[in-house]
Amino acid sequence: ILIHCLDPVFICEKIAYTSVDRFIPIEEILENTITGLKGVGGLQTRGKYRQGLPKSPYQ
Structure with a gap:
């Protein structure tokens, strides 16, 4: 999903x-954003994809 x-x-x-x-x-x-949780692409990234949300169905 693309973020607003x-x-x-x-x-x-x-x-x-x-x-x-x-x-x-x-x-x-x-709770104040337009896309909400669906707009979150990664947590703990620091330039590397370590943990991402929402989870991909292909992993």
Whole structure:
């Protein structure tokens, strides 16, 4: 699924307006995006595909 062009903006806004003392759960961030969980392409990437969501049916 392609992400909506405003999803990165909504994520950056949530991070920018959250206190630096608080960790934000990904579920809380995604509830404000348009594509939601389906728009998440990878977790723990750091330039490498280590864990991706949603899971591919071909793995």
